[in-house]
Amino acid sequence: MSITIKDIAKKAEVSYATVSRALTNHPEINEETRRKVLQIAHEMGYRPNAIAKGLVTKNSRTLGLIIPDITNPFLSEVAQGMGDYASQNGYQVFLCNCNWDVQREKEHLSKLLSSRVDGIVIAPVSDDISHILRHKEEIPIVFAAYKPNAEKCSFVTTEDVRNVSLAMEYLVKLGHKKIAYIGGPESNSADIARFHGYRSILEKNAIAMEPHYVIHDQYTISSGYRNTKQILENCDLPTAVLAGNDIVALGVIQAIEEFGLSVPGDISVIGFDDISYASLNKIQLTTIHQPKYKIGELSAKVLIDRIQNPEEKKDSYEILESKLIIRKTCRGISSY
Amino acid sequence: MSITIKDIAKKAEVSYATVSRALTNHPEINEETRRKVLQIAHEMGYRPNAIAKGLVTKNSRTLGLIIPDITNPFLSEVAQGMGDYASQNGYQVFLCNCNWDVQREKEHLSKLLSSRVDGIVIAPVSDDISHILRHKEEIPIVFAAYKPNAEKCSFVTTEDVRNVSLAMEYLVKLGHKKIAYIGGPESNSADIARFHGYRSILEKNAIAMEPHYVIHDQYTISSGYRNTKQILENCDLPTAVLAGNDIVALGVIQAIEEFGLSVPGDISVIGFDDISYASLNKIQLTTIHQPKYKIGELSAKVLIDRIQNPEEKKDSYEILESKLIIRKTCRGISSY
């Protein structure tokens, strides 16, 4: 169908090995014939077949990125960071969205492996990553926004447990004791770490955990909304809620205000990620800032480094800093 | 390195053609030997090499999606829709983000072509799509959220000019005459259509266009903010602003409120797309709803249909409806 190296060879009256050499900047070729070949290739509108090339060279200059939800501002910014870095380094990325579905995560992983991408970065849906680790000898894998507790893994993330401490210590310092937790999917890695942090700070401050105050659901606005409503209608009112991330926090605020209460007047709300909408003056969400773009960028860097230096250490990682951003959805309360 | 068909053949004591037949559900094979081969393949952890397969079958079960900005909620939802549909039909999508950079769009297009994806859907950065059309004989291409004015093109979009009419007629009906337009990148397809609509409704209602009221910049919050500030500080105040999309509108509102004015008290604001944040009760943005997910889904459908029935018409398209969502950022004014 399309033009191949042989077509060019015929027209240029050289062997097709020579054409290949011309196209790949191989040194063993006369400069003049190279120019001639390139000229003809260009005239004929030749486009190299990356598939065939990949078959013999065993690399595709292609990376895979698997994320739970492309619609999530945190993750899409991670994807952007990775895409930019990859692009600048001559790699292209296969972005795969699995809609919080582990099954689809597996399918994507499998297809990526079949496609022989050069490496994969993944923000796992679930904390059970055994199906991922199974392939870490076949192909370079780096975890993004997740810290696997396994040997010899690459990852780049922030320290989620510590992040939560930032938020929780702040809340406690403000005098809050009745703090609800509205997180993400129960088996999700981020949720597990954040919930763990939530519990440990509670313990540390000798505050009993109220089971009705903790809910694991989805990382969506409507989940935050729905579950907050549920708490408001059925429980003793909390004085603060720690949302699993910013979009959940937006739903939480929505529910509180619809319930006739005010944020932070009656209930304080703190989020996670610091998405761009959080800083709007209509929102002014107090939250934990995460270096989203940087996470994506560094994930790509760590991955590409590992691809290009396969013999080096297999467990390079980066732990980035996050910080508390105090805006206007939390306030101090008098302890009584 | 990894296990090939030949390794299986050796172990199963058959030819590798037989192995291939077993793996591809070919009819010309004994059911018993198929089972044996599949069993061994599974035991050995065989993973088909999609590259090699693609070389001979000439298709990769892979689609490309090129969008200007993955961070944009409109576009990420389009991507989600496309990904879901593709996934359900056994295709995987190569999502490429070009950060509003035409150069990167070209690079991605070129790499996608080299990778021999089966088809491409693209939401073009610029209204100049000649570099894209050049390839429409080589590979099925469908435009998403864009209506190309060229022959024999597939696309799925809403009618942007009509969408703007919805917004502008509403504004005019409310009594607004001094309407600012803060749009996207000047050469961007959506911006061109929307601006065109803006002008024609102005004309239709015999309202002179005030040049200082029209600004083309980026589709970001900060662009909306920056340019609105610019107008507020230097011009006669408009009574309404038509924002290029919802995130721009958020920036617009931000600027107006920081300027000490209120929305819609002093200035009405109308957006575009109806992103999920627009319906928050803190925001309540009046906007034009677009079927984002549906656009992605249908783009994938149209593309896959064309891939699977190459002989059919090459210009299948879908034009979806959008609608005005009246919330609380616009109000009527008395004409004087």
Place this chain on the structure above:
DNA sequence: ATAATGATCGTAAACGTTTACGAAGGGTGA
């Protein structure tokens, strides 16, 4: 018994590249 048929499988070519190896030719030094 013989021919025809159908099921099952193997052989080999093909897909479009890269690359190891060897060959040819010209240049250089002694």
Place this chain on the structure above:
DNA sequence: TCACCCTTCGTAAACGTTTACGATCATTAT
């Protein structure tokens, strides 16, 4: 002049599949 080397190029194998074609064998019909 001869031996050697370097540059440049062609031949052919390899990458891991699919698939057209032919071969074999058993089954069936005549």
